[in-house]
Amino acid sequence: MAKLIGGLGTSHVPSIGAAIDKGLRDTPDWKPFFDGYIPGQDWVKEHKPDVAVVIFNDHGNSFFLDKVPTFAVGCAEEYRPVDEGWGPRAIPSFKGAVDFSWHFIDTLIENRFDPMICQEIEVDHGIQVPMELFWGRPAEWPVQVVPIFVNVIQYPIPLPSRCYEMGRVLRQAIESYPTDERFVVLGTGGLSHQLQGARAGFVNPEADRAFLNDIATDPDKLAGMSREQYVEMFGSEGAELMMWLVMRGAMDRDVVVRHKHYFVPASMTGAGMIVMENAATASPAVAA
Amino acid sequence: MAKLIGGLGTSHVPSIGAAIDKGLRDTPDWKPFFDGYIPGQDWVKEHKPDVAVVIFNDHGNSFFLDKVPTFAVGCAEEYRPVDEGWGPRAIPSFKGAVDFSWHFIDTLIENRFDPMICQEIEVDHGIQVPMELFWGRPAEWPVQVVPIFVNVIQYPIPLPSRCYEMGRVLRQAIESYPTDERFVVLGTGGLSHQLQGARAGFVNPEADRAFLNDIATDPDKLAGMSREQYVEMFGSEGAELMMWLVMRGAMDRDVVVRHKHYFVPASMTGAGMIVMENAATASPAVAA
Amino acid sequence: MEEKPGQDRIPDTPLFDRKRSLGGYRINKMAMGLSRPENREAFKQDESAYLDRFGLTPEEKEAVMTRNWREMVRLGGNLFFILKISAVDPVRITEIGAHQAGMEHDDFLRNRLGKKV
Amino acid sequence: MEEKPGQDRIPDTPLFDRKRSLGGYRINKMAMGLSRPENREAFKQDESAYLDRFGLTPEEKEAVMTRNWREMVRLGGNLFFILKISAVDPVRITEIGAHQAGMEHDDFLRNRLGKKV
Numbered sequence: 001m002a003k004l005i006g007g008l009g010t011s012h013v014p015s016i017g018a019a020i021d022k023g024l025r026d027t028p029d030w031k032p033f034f035d036g037y038i039p040g041q042d043w044v045k046e047h048k049p050d051v052a053v054v055i056f057n058d059h060g061n062s063f064f065l066d067k068v069p070t071f072a073v074g075c076a077e078e079y080r081p082v083d084e085g086w087g088p089r090a091i092p093s094f095k096g097a098v099d100f101s102w103h104f105i106d107t108l109i110e111n112r113f114d115p116m117i118c119q120e121i122e123v124d125h126g127i128q129v130p131m132e133l134f135w136g137r138p139a140e141w142p143v144q145v146v147p148i149f150v151n152v153i154q155y156p157i158p159l160p161s162r163c164y165e166m167g168r169v170l171r172q173a174i175e176s177y178p179t180d181e182r183f184v185v186l187g188t189g190g191l192s193h194q195l196q197g198a199r200a201g202f203v204n205p206e207a208d209r210a211f212l213n214d215i216a217t218d219p220d221k222l223a224g225m226s227r228e229q230y231v232e233m234f235g236s237e238g239a240e241l242m243m244w245l246v247m248r249g250a251m252d253r254d255v256v257v258r259h260k261h262y263f264v265p266a267s268m269t270g271a272g273m274i275v276m277e278n279a280a281t282a283s284p285a286v287a288a
Numbered sequence: 289m290a291k292l293i294g295g296l297g298t299s300h301v302p303s304i305g306a307a308i309d310k311g312l313r314d315t316p317d318w319k320p321f322f323d324g325y326i327p328g329q330d331w332v333k334e335h336k337p338d339v340a341v342v343i344f345n346d347h348g349n350s351f352f353l354d355k356v357p358t359f360a361v362g363c364a365e366e367y368r369p370v371d372e373g374w375g376p377r378a379i380p381s382f383k384g385a386v387d388f389s390w391h392f393i394d395t396l397i398e399n400r401f402d403p404m405i406c407q408e409i410e411v412d413h414g415i416q417v418p419m420e421l422f423w424g425r426p427a428e429w430p431v432q433v434v435p436i437f438v439n440v441i442q443y444p445i446p447l448p449s450r451c452y453e454m455g456r457v458l459r460q461a462i463e464s465y466p467t468d469e470r471f472v473v474l475g476t477g478g479l480s481h482q483l484q485g486a487r488a489g490f491v492n493p494e495a496d497r498a499f500l501n502d503i504a505t506d507p508d509k510l511a512g513m514s515r516e517q518y519v520e521m522f523g524s525e526g527a528e529l530m531m532w533l534v535m536r537g538a539m540d541r542d543v544v545v546r547h548k549h550y551f552v553p554a555s556m557t558g559a560g561m562i563v564m565e566n567a568a569t570a571s572p573a574v575a576a
Numbered sequence: 577m578e579e580k581p582g583q584d585r586i587p588d589t590p591l592f593d594r595k596r597s598l599g600g601y602r603i604n605k606m607a608m609g610l611s612r613p614e615n616r617e618a619f620k621q622d623e624s625a626y627l628d629r630f631g632l633t634p635e636e637k638e639a640v641m642t643r644n645w646r647e648m649v650r651l652g653g654n655l656f657f658i659l660k661i662s663a664v665d666p667v668r669i670t671e672i673g674a675h676q677a678g679m680e681h682d683d684f685l686r687n688r689l690g691k692k693v
Numbered sequence: 694m695e696e697k698p699g700q701d702r703i704p705d706t707p708l709f710d711r712k713r714s715l716g717g718y719r720i721n722k723m724a725m726g727l728s729r730p731e732n733r734e735a736f737k738q739d740e741s742a743y744l745d746r747f748g749l750t751p752e753e754k755e756a757v758m759t760r761n762w763r764e765m766v767r768l769g770g771n772l773f774f775i776l777k778i779s780a781v782d783p784v785r786i787t788e789i790g791a792h793q794a795g796m797e798h799d800d801f802l803r804n805r806l807g808k809k810v
């Protein structure tokens with residue numbers, strides 16, 4: 001059976017992609033941010049996952065307001081970068097883990113989830129940036145992906161606890177998948193930021209740092225919070241942080257934190273990263 | 289609070305609409321079919337519902353295979369007839385119960401359903417035909433509608449029991465909606481038919497008649513059946529009959545059957561109709 | 577876990593599962609296109625060119641152009657999509673059914689649908 | 694039942710609820726259009742004509758043409774859509790933030806984002 005080897009969390013701010021594209025990686029503004037991801041990249045190189053399940057939200061690029069899915073799961077052969085206004089970015093397309101995607105969709109339906117099933121869809125910075133942060137900018141991505149889109153823009157957005165539940169179903173799908181492939185799950189989005197209204201520019205480094213602790217040690221608390229508490233604590237767009245709960249829900253109760261990184265502000269956002277392994281099957285490496 | 293005054297069930301075969309359009313209502317082929325709906329139309333005239341929640345499936349008209357939602361709920365001001373290949377039919381557009389739709393969507397999300405939210409969408413014979421069968425062909429529809437689209441075409445389709453559960457949430461939404469509007473819920477689709485494969489033309493009048501009994505008296509049995517049992521018993525397309533369970537799930541355990549009608553074949557389909565009221569609040573009229 | 581439908585365990589009943597949805601994607605997309613009047617016109621004017629626009633394989637093209645419904649379904653065509661071909665080139669749904677069943681039309685009406693013909 | 698978000702009970706934090714999604718539909722659709730190169734060209738060539746194609750009201754048009762971000766958001770514009778205007782007419786996201794906050798840019802960077810400017 002397939003195996004879950006790690007849970008990764010990261011912000012997916014579009015400016016990160018723009019900074020890479022413009023060659024700003026080593027400028028004073030960006031270097032400390034990018035350097036913080038080196039241990040995460042090393043972890044990926046060492047553990048060589050075959051499949052990355054990436055949870056993110058579309059930002060008005062693949063979906064318009066006419067039809068907003070609460071959860072959408074991709075099962076395409078290929079996911080091309082979408083034109084967000086500046087033309088599609090010059091990064092390789094993502095190859096889909098097609099067969100696992102369908103298996104996951106079957107498992108979701110059997111477990112009373114109601115996903116939209118996407119055989120053809122383009123993807124925005126929500127998945128691009130996390131992939132670049134952990135895998136760099138290869139000529140071809142060395143992993144196949146399963147994109148999970150969550151509506152965190154138009155209300156009603158899903159409950160945090162529903163995201164957490166979805167993670168449990170994802171774990172079940174991985175462990176019932178008859179290959180020996182190695183899976184990582186990436187929760188993306190956040191941390192605190194607000195782009196709209198007079199509170200624009202709100203960041204909450206203290207809450208962000210607490211979140212990076214709690215996601216490892218007390219995820220039930222985070223899953224029990226209301227949507228409104230997310231907005232209050234992390235800002236109107238920071239509420240997308242609840243997508244990390246899908247990743248966390250796929251993991252065991254007890255995890256080991258391998259790496260962790262926090263930087264503020266990346267553009268207008270508190271930016272964070274975490275690498276976790278299930279404690280029961282963790283590699284012998286020293287914790288961060 | 290709003291009130292559920294009845295649960296209606298009916299087939300939604302496209303040929304029914306075509307027969308009306310071509311003026312074939314009173315031909316020998318169609319008259320017995322249409323006459324059977326007169327009591328249903330009388331019931332609607334007498335009970336004057338304000339809002340009709342209609343559960344149906346799109347038939348490759350509003351959605352393509354690129355993105356297939358398991359459940360989609362409309363919250364638009366207006367739903368126009370879609371061009372199914374013969375041009376949009378010359379029937380009035382449907383007016384949406386916009387505010388209730390959003391209330392229902394909120395209630396679904398709070399109850400761990402994951403609908404797609406549709407502010408702009410056209411509708412096919414899946415809703416058109418049931419509306420015409422119960423309300424005739426008025427210049428303007430005298431009710432507002434809430435369309436619920438269910439994927440019953442591309443596998444995995446939802447579990448019958450999940451449809452039934454959705455009905456309970458619908459009931460909760462109606463009874464927590466602060467107006468005095470009168471709601472009917474229409475389950476549509478079926479009964480037995482198969483359009484594809486060497487078993488094309490399969491109908492099962494015996495199973496259909498049993499279904500029309502069980503939907504009133506033993507819905508738990510129908511909700512407990514597997515998807516495969518639906519296909520086996522009602523044909524590959526007859527499996528859409530499970531959408532009646534959303535309607536039935538919105539009703540009480542005990543119902544009174546006001547009217548019932550069965551006719552086979554309408555085109556290639558076993559066609560059925562039912563009108564039910566909750567026993568506890570049923571009008572004093574004599575049962576059918 | 578209930579047994580998964582979509583694996584054709586019911587005789588002569590092809591379910592529209594991942595395999596067919598993927599395999600039939602081109603045919604169904606072409607047919608979905610017929611819900612636009614300008615595409616219906618294009619289909620009528622030059623069917624072969626219209627089919628090429630959607631990248632149909634020679635096998636798929638042949639099935640469509642010969643109105644071989646059984647073959648279209650075998651290749652992943654779904655009736656709800658391919659039925660739109662009958663909006664351009666009329667044929668009754670019962671004829672499509674009879675063709676798939678491998679029966680004469682009257683025989684199909686009588687023995688499958690129980691009609692008195 | 695938890696309290697429903699989307700009712701602006703958090704100060705200065707407009708949530709994108711049914712009211713804003715409906716109210717901002719035209720502005721957001723217009724902005725979504727800018728993800729196509731031919732529309733970006735049309736916007737550049739004749740912004741007013743491009744906005745008219747999406748049926749913007751005079752109030753909405755005024756807000757877009759004066760790059761009044763605060764007003765666009767008040768009218769239901771959502772940042773993820775209207776940000777695409779900055780792909781055609783460049784402006785930094787922090788300037789958009791500062792405008793909505795009613796602050797000078799440097800002040801915004803320093804006091805909201807904690808930057809040393």
Ligand SMILES: [Fe+3]
Nearest residue numbers: 012189190240
């Ligand atoms: Fe985001």
Ligand SMILES: [Fe+3]
Nearest residue numbers: 300477478528
């Ligand atoms: Fe149907």
